Amino acid sequence: MSRTLFDKLWSDHVVCEPPGEPALLYIDLHLVHEVTSPQAFDGLRAAGRRVRRPDLTVATADHNVPTTDRSLPITDEIAARQIAALRRNCADFIIPFYDLDSAEQGIVHVIGPELGLTQPGMTIVCGDSHTSTHGAFGALAFGIGTSEVEHVLATQCLPQQKPRTMDIHIDGELPESVTAKDLALAIIGQVGTDGATGHVIEYTGEAVRALSMEGRMTLCNMSIEAGARAGMVAPDETTFSYLEGRRFAPRNTAKAADWDDALAYWRTLTTDAGARYDRVVEIDVRALAPYVSWGTSPGHVVPVTGSVPNPSDTATESDRRATERMLDYMGLEPGTRIEDIPVTRVFIGSCTNARIEDLRAAANVVRGYRINPSVHAMVVPGSQTVKRAAEAEGLDRIFIEAGFDWREAGCSMCLGMNPDILQPGERCASTSNRNFEGRQGRGGRTHLVSPIMAAAAAIAGHFTDVRTWEFK
Amino acid sequence: MTPFRIHIGRVAPLDRPNVDTDQIIPKQFLKRIERTGFGEFLFYDWRYTANGEPDRSFVLNANEYRGATILVAGKNFGCGSSREHAPWALLDYGFRTIIAPSYADIFANNCMKNGIVPVVLSEAEVEELFRRTSDGRGYQLTVDLERRTVEDDQGFSASFVIDDFHRHCLMEGLDDIALTEQYEPQIAAYEARRATWRDSH
């Protein structure tokens, strides 16, 4: 029978299917960070349980870490206590931990792929909704809560109801300066923030095949913003060449042909011709423009050439009320052209858009310019590895000379658990994934954009169509 | 976790769609390493003004909803992050059940792990509950998990769907890690047939 990529991954990981209970799935890789794990480790201790497979578990500190000088102590005592708890838990349970002083520390969804931990055909979980990022490699990767973190630590398994499948088929070639981020925002705008609830998305079509691994990660990362359980892309030569030689990727040795064996298996991970999905959505990207969000939910987006919508144009009374509320929070008037909206903050970072390719693209826009005097802009690399690579290429100089802050790796202003936050009323062009009320700081106003759109806004002082940018 | 069979309680209405987990429990409160004590920070940015005073216009600060244990909300409730601090905060505040037209997957799952029942009713039924709750006279509902019904004593009655397994776990207050541990032989057998190159890290 023809099977989808998801069907293959699912059935390869079913440990057992007890009657009347959800299937028990085996987990190949469990990523852990400081915010969603302390209560899970406490639960283990209280029940006298051990970690079943510390060798399939990897931890890092990313969410609340400062992005300033790492040699200084953390001034936020509660954050320091949370990181200390993770350090102790990893030591007690013998879990590899990329601590703050590690050369590989970074956002958990950036370091997994970078280290070659993330591989095709795996089941990957993390107490974090953006675990969907890892689906870019043809893995079934999804976010879980802390009780489930404890469950996986104890048993390396998770009881799971089988989700439905959804094919988002993307035809055409992305126009110049229109990125995977714009594609992700356009998709969420089209299907809605709950449009994929209960589904695992597979992204297919020529536009997806043409994306780099970084682009695929950006796309899969935001699957959760459409409500999906996970997002995935079938692995291909792009995937394999990204992985080959990475530290934890399989390799051939005198004793075993691990890379060859893995590759042979990975090549089977495609959706068979004739396999059926529960839902299919078709998108053509030939005319896609850069996107900007205007509201407080990631589905509220318009092309940069568009305007802020009018509440009276909405379909229902409750949509009208919600839109009015959003415009009030965002301090926007209906009908305002997106390009006329000024920004005072710019954040280039997060697990959506802080990989080397993102920084290269943004630096390319910035090169030779100064940021607008009314703007405070920062670049926060996704990992220390990205930071070093960028510095080796001189990208840091381009940003610093233009007036950007150049920071240490972490989640930073994506969620503002550390000191990097917006002040009430500040308006930010952000490459992150959520524009919820207060997400980047109480009263802060977030507009989601691509890295090159954010870079252009920093220089112009307002949103501007990066397709017409004059590169220097 | 506390078993849930029948719950009778006061209802608070939160008539907004897409209430995300950043609203339910803002990030500045996620640094605690305990499971308890989150209730006072529930909906913090809506409950309190910027200078820390209770915001009188927010529904949970109104007298008639004091002590509410059932929250009625708009669609896609709990979207956003996977933080289990959201159900911990709801539970710690006193909510035992939520009623909404839909939930984000991870949030609904997290609720059930903590003995909170995420009841799904149709948009029309939820609208009706908003109407009935707004009379300001301590509106109450009975949520019966065994019969899968929501009723008041003024003629409202609706049934909801929840799968047998989760219903059973909620009603018994089961520790599902212990359930999985029963399958140890199957897990060990799976590990034995797993490709060895998968363990290379």
Ligand code: SF4
């Ligand atoms: S960068 Fe943002 S979205 Fe990504 S893991 Fe960190 S907080 Fe979550």
